[in-house]
Amino acid sequence: MAKPKIATTSLAGCFGCHMSLLDIDERILELVELVEFDKSPVDDIKNFTGRCAIGLVEGGCCNEHNVDVLREFRRHCDILISVGDCATMGGIPALRNTVPLRECLDEAFVNGPSVHNPDGKYPDDPEIPLILDKVYPAHEVVKIDYFLPGCPPTADTLWEALVALLNDKPVELPYQLVKYD
Amino acid sequence: MSQSVMFMIDGVQVEGRAGQSILEAAGEAGVYIPRLCYKEGLSPHGSCRVCTVMVNGRPMSACTSPISLGMIVENDSPRVAQLRRDLIEMLFVAGNHFCMFCEKSGDCELQALAYRFGITAPKYPYMFPKREVDASHPDIFIDRNRCILCGRCVRASKELDGKNVFQFVGRSAEKRIAVNGEALADTDAAVTDAAADACPVGAILKKGVGYVVPVGKREYDDKPIGSDIEAKRPAAGS
Ligand code: SF4
Ligand code: SF4
Numbered sequence A: 001m002a003k004p005k006i007a008t009t010s011l012a013g014c015f016g017c018h019m020s021l022l023d024i025d026e027r028i029l030e031l032v033e034l035v036e037f038d039k040s041p042v043d044d045i046k047n048f049t050g051r052c053a054i055g056l057v058e059g060g061c062c063n064e065h066n067v068d069v070l071r072e073f074r075r076h077c078d079i080l081i082s083v084g085d086c087a088t089m090g091g092i093p094a095l096r097n098t099v100p101l102r103e104c105l106d107e108a109f110v111n112g113p114s115v116h117n118p119d120g121k122y123p124d125d126p127e128i129p130l131i132l133d134k135v136y137p138a139h140e141v142v143k144i145d146y147f148l149p150g151c152p153p154t155a156d157t158l159w160e161a162l163v164a165l166l167n168d169k170p171v172e173l174p175y176q177l178v179k180y181d
Numbered sequence B: 001m002s003q004s005v006m007f008m009i010d011g012v013q014v015e016g017r018a019g020q021s022i023l024e025a026a027g028e029a030g031v032y033i034p035r036l037c038y039k040e041g042l043s044p045h046g047s048c049r050v051c052t053v054m055v056n057g058r059p060m061s062a063c064t065s066p067i068s069l070g071m072i073v074e075n076d077s078p079r080v081a082q083l084r085r086d087l088i089e090m091l092f093v094a095g096n097h098f099c100m101f102c103e104k105s106g107d108c109e110l111q112a113l114a115y116r117f118g119i120t121a122p123k124y125p126y127m128f129p130k131r132e133v134d135a136s137h138p139d140i141f142i143d144r145n146r147c148i149l150c151g152r153c154v155r156a157s158k159e160l161d162g163k164n165v166f167q168f169v170g171r172s173a174e175k176r177i178a179v180n181g182e183a184l185a186d187t188d189a190a191v192t193d194a195a196a197d198a199c200p201v202g203a204i205l206k207k208g209v210g211y212v213v214p215v216g217k218r219e220y221d222d223k224p225i226g227s228d229i230e231a232k233r234p235a236a237g238s
């Protein structure tokens, strides 16, 4: 039987959750025995090659590209998991959510103390994804099946959840493994 | 000695004393009823409703309802747990709770309740309200992003400190905690006040002592909130 596939992505996140996944140390050898990585920064596969059993989403949505990738993950993955506080509640990027978007852009591209931008225009190259009015947690954009909060969730949290799901068991994490910090 | 009052919680007979609230009598018997706006030593406020129990089939706040003879209280049941979960989730989306850098994380009663109820994400959309921070005082600060409007600071200041530093202003979504002056620095608030230690969340904190306790050693890192009360429960059959 072919190994189930896993896909991972970092949207509006810092890659800290991916680092935490690598933090499972030598258990990574067990993990590659259990699964095959599909689209993921771990193996640098850019496009889905087929149906995935599990998708791990780090980060919420701060721009339209994040939304496209997240929807693509929902389409290709049987189980979609929000990994970390940014995917779960917006995280540090969502600190901008209480500030109007124009004020954020002005600070970043016009008025900021280290900005040099004589014509005062915001970057508008079509290659740059359009920024959203605010940062959205993943589950406010697509349906999410499981949440693993934490900044980042510990390697043990990720490991226990993955092993349970890959063995068709319910994800029942001990008290110490569900934390918001 | 006040008069003994027998009543039932979750099918178990409990003995309390006349005049006690359900929450207090249950606590003495080792039954933990979740709470946020209640704090021992302060008058009960009855505002957070996290202590909701069913009394003779009707929802009541356990911190403000006195016990009575033969009362039937439902505390540990799926429908009561669901009510409390929903309230806790609402508190998370109504404020700005960035636990990942909050000095109170690990010692926060709101966060600890969410852990106890196994909440991994709230079902309601986040509101991201705009809230003010007051860092004017040399030793204490207010971060209203984290305020859950429990009123513990208000009562501690009035009842224990004999001051009147904190008060609510506004109504409904505009309701917020205000201070008796332009800013906290203009009040007679002192770092030794009971009010400086009364906040269940990270909305009123002392300066210069954040993050002193390492992760893993904080109040709720290993044991759920309420464990100390539950430890008082006599072992089954004894
Ligand atoms: S006050 Fe409590 S729930 Fe709010 S951010 Fe701080 S630790 Fe988290
Ligand atoms: S500042 Fe703290 S103690 Fe005062 S009302 Fe807000 S949450 Fe309660």
Ligand code: FES
Binding pocket: B034, B035, B036, B037, B038, B045, B046, B047, B048, B049, B050, B051, B052, B061, B062, B063, B064
């Ligand atoms: S603890 Fe009873 S209403 Fe808040």
